[in-house]
Amino acid sequence: MSEAWWKEAVVYQVYPASFKDTNKDGWGDIKGITSKLDYLKNLGVDVVWVSPMYKSPQADMGYDISDYKAIDPIYGTNDDLAHLQSELKKRGMKLMMDLVVNHTSDQHAWFLESRSSRSSRKRSWYIWKDPHRDEDGRPLPPNNWSQILGEANSAWTYDAGTDQYYLSLFTPEQPDLNWENPDVRAAVHDVMKYWLEKGACGYRMDVINLISKDQRFPDAEPSLGPDKKYHPGGKYFVNGPRMHEYLQEIKHEVLEKYGAITVGEMPGVRDVEEIVRTVKNGTGELNMIFIFDIVDIDNVPGKVRMTLQDWSVKELRRIVNRWQRIMIERDGWNSVFCENHDNPRSVSRYTDDSNKYRTYGATLLALMQTTLKGTLYVYQGEELGMRNFPKSWDPLKDYNDIEAVNFWKKSLDLYGDNPKELAKQRKVLERKARDHARTPMQWNAGTNAGFTDKGVKPWMRVNDDYQEVNAEKQLSNESEDLSVWQFWQRGLANRKMHKDVFTYGDFEAVGPESEEIFAYVRTGTESGKWLIVLNFSGKEVDWPLPVEVKVEGWMAGNYTKGKPDKALEMSIALHPWEGLLGKCVG
Secondary structure, three states: OOOOHHHHOEEEEEOHHHOOOOOOOOOOOHHHHHHOHHHHHHHOOOEEEEOOOEEOOOOOOOOOOOEEEEEOOOOOOHHHHHHHHHHHHHOOOEEEEEEOOOEOOOOOHHHHHHHHOOOOOOHHHEOEEOOEEOOOOOEEOOOOEEEOOEEEEEOEEEEOOOOEEEEOOOOOOOOEEOOOOHHHHHHHHHHHHHHHHOOOOEEEEOOHHHOOOOOOOOOOOOOOOOOOOOEOOHHHOOOOOOHHHHHHHHHHHOHHHOOOEEEEEOOOOOOHHHHHHHHOOOOOOOOEEEOOOOOOOOOOOOOOOOOOOOOOHHHHHHHHHHHHHHHHHHOOOOEEOOOOOOOOOHHHHHOOOOOOOHHHHHHHHHHHHHOOOOEEEEEOOHHHOOOOOOOOOOOOOOOOOHHHHHHHHHHHHHHOOOHHHHHHHHHHHHHHOHHHHOOOOOOOOOHHHHOOOOOOOOOOOOOOOOOOOOHHHHHOOOOOOOOHHHHHHHHHHHHHHOHHHHOOOEEEEEOOOOOOEEEEEEEOOOOOEEEEEEEOOOOOEEEEOOOOOOEEEEEEEOOOOOOOOOOOOOEEEEOOOOEEEEEEOO
């Protein structure tokens, strides 16, 4: 397998609004990121990926861009970004930008010109369609596609001035670009070159698999039920008919010339052939994509993200084993992650975030991620074991994200007089809202968790637990157990020390499927064979060691700072949420 810098990199995602505020306006900023580079370097980070900082009206937290070449004043200036890049370079680190080109803001100059008249030179830069009409002649959307961030609404927005609808899959403030137009594609290439020329090392590519639409724009199947007006239309725009053509064009026109790192956000795709075609070594368009099977594990199949079902350790094992093996056997490449800005906190989602077990749950997940094959992505606060905010927070006051706001509005409209059903919807909100990942970073136990100064109101409420869960406390920890941050630091160092195993090595799931235990072996060309055992349960478990695995010694675990004192044969006793890393014979 060929080696590459981006395969070995540890990528840390910064959500800039919530990272660090230095100008006392309650929003994080670029200078705040720069001020914490030594913290990130010390953790073991190689690449800092920053979510969109471009000029934006902030209808969707910067994913509605009104100027691709300007930094939004709430985050700073283009000069601030240049200084950040300079400081990163001094530390041997790189900057990865966020590319959002399925849609723009409705305030982008391109769209303002496009909507000005049907004869505008940029009319065809967006997707405009004539309305259907009801019996009274009132306009109706061209088809029944639902909005992605609010499925009760149409994915089409009516423009009275020109008597047409424009496609806006996410929100009315985010009109979709028409990638069928070569001028649009050329403009996107120009934007990409602009930041790469200024030193960016590559891009995380937002919903990049939605850029090609079925040009028939047919109605979606009524998957949400016959009583619903609008339904998910992903069948007609997820990995659309010309997606690979457009991505190959980007690869040849832009990416190959800069040796850029690329990771595609590609929601809704499950087809192995499609994924391998995208990331296959040499012929694929992108280095890797985010495969969402783990973060979708508690979604009701076939339904929207804001649903909830139980998940099993068996299913987790199947997902990890499937994609580890596929990429090894088909010469592709994985991304490894459990968190991002669009999902709740992993320690709350997959383990037990109680005060008793939060540290063990967070370090269990860290052990899994630092020992899987692929490029590793860490989301801000994950290295501290930050958890979801309390259930007591008010949906009408404390949730800010547009998806959560739309979801709760729909829930109140539908179930306002049905307390039992409304309580079920409240549980979904409490478990799945994107807001959980967006609370301010918890730097210390001081006012506002050190995110901003005393007397300043943060743009979003700080999680109540910041006095107990914060970076300062974890970095200075001298107890018998490692803090979550210290455990991540050690795990990242071990991953780099044994890159032949954990980055490039073979993967094999071991032992029978279990309701509690997920175990696997990683094998390298120089550092040998290693066993990882993960107890994804709140129970004490005796796990029989597979006869084919001979443990030479237990090297690390999340219940002790030193080497765990565990049996080397027969069976091992595991505490709740315990993880072990063992060196094997052979």
